[in-house]
Amino acid sequence: MSKQKITFNVEVRERVGTGGAREARKNGGVPGVLYGGGIDPVAITLKRGEVIKAIETGHFLSSTATLIHKGEKQLVIPQAIQMHPVTDQPMHVDLFRVRDDQKIKVEIAVHFKGEEVSPGLKKGGTLNVVRHTVELLVPAGHIPEFLEADVSKLEIGDNVKISNIALPADAEPTITDRDFTIATIAGRGGKTEDTEAAAEEEEKKED
Incomplete structure (x- = not known):
C-alpha cells in the first residue's frame, strides 16, 4: 500500500507571535511556520481538519506534503508538531521547504x-x-x-x-x-x- 498523500491548504498569517497563533486557533486553524529553501520564514495557518487527517496517516513526520497557497504548490516536509497536553489537539506545525531531488x-x-x-x-x-x-x-x-x-x-x-x-x-x-x-x-x-x-x-x- 502506498502512502496516503498529504496536502495542506494554508493562509499567510499577518499577525505573528503568541497573539497571532491564538487568533488562528480561535478561528479553527492550526498556526505554523514555513521555513527553509533560503527564504525567510513565513507564519501560516493550516486547516485543523487537514492536520488531523495528516497525523492519522501514521507517517506525518516521515513523508513530504504538498502545501497550497492561492493555487501555488510547494513541496514541504513536516519537521515538528506540538500537541495540546490535555486535548491532544494539534497546536503548532513547522514545515520545511524542499525540492523533489533534495x-x-x-x-x-x-x-x-x-x-x-x-x-x-x-x-x-x-x-x-x-x-x-x-x-x-x-x-x-x-x-x-x-x-x-x-x-x-x-x-x-x-x-x-x-x-x-x-x-x-x-x-x-x-x-x-x-x-x-x-x-x-x-x-x-x-x-x-x-x-x-x-x-x-x-x-x-x-x-
Missing part, C-alpha cells in the same frame, strides 16, 4: 516479515527489536514507505543488520561507520548476549 534526513519505520516461519521463533525465541526506525538520507521525492527486515531464516542468537535490508538505490543510512543491528532473536531466557551488545551499542550512539 536529499533530506528522515526516520523510516522498519517492518518485519517471516515471523511465522522463523525457526528461532518457532523454538520459543523472541524477536527483540533494537531499532523500530532507521534514519535515512534520501531524496525528498523518493522517501520509502517503510523498510522490510526478513527474519524467516533466523535461529535463536541470529540478528538482522542494516546490511541485510534492501534500501532504495538513492538512499543511505545516516550511520555509516558500522553495520548496526536492527533486531535479534533471543532465547527463552530473555535477551541473548548479541541482543544486549546491540542495545549497548545503540545506547552509546545516543550518548
Whole structure:
C-alpha cells in the first residue's frame, strides 16, 4: 500500500507571535511556520481538519506534503508538531521547504516479515527489536514507505543488520561507520548476549 498523500491548504498569517497563533486557533486553524529553501520564514495557518487527517496517516513526520497557497504548490516536509497536553489537539506545525531531488534526513519505520516461519521463533525465541526506525538520507521525492527486515531464516542468537535490508538505490543510512543491528532473536531466557551488545551499542550512539 502506498502512502496516503498529504496536502495542506494554508493562509499567510499577518499577525505573528503568541497573539497571532491564538487568533488562528480561535478561528479553527492550526498556526505554523514555513521555513527553509533560503527564504525567510513565513507564519501560516493550516486547516485543523487537514492536520488531523495528516497525523492519522501514521507517517506525518516521515513523508513530504504538498502545501497550497492561492493555487501555488510547494513541496514541504513536516519537521515538528506540538500537541495540546490535555486535548491532544494539534497546536503548532513547522514545515520545511524542499525540492523533489533534495536529499533530506528522515526516520523510516522498519517492518518485519517471516515471523511465522522463523525457526528461532518457532523454538520459543523472541524477536527483540533494537531499532523500530532507521534514519535515512534520501531524496525528498523518493522517501520509502517503510523498510522490510526478513527474519524467516533466523535461529535463536541470529540478528538482522542494516546490511541485510534492501534500501532504495538513492538512499543511505545516516550511520555509516558500522553495520548496526536492527533486531535479534533471543532465547527463552530473555535477551541473548548479541541482543544486549546491540542495545549497548545503540545506547552509546545516543550518548
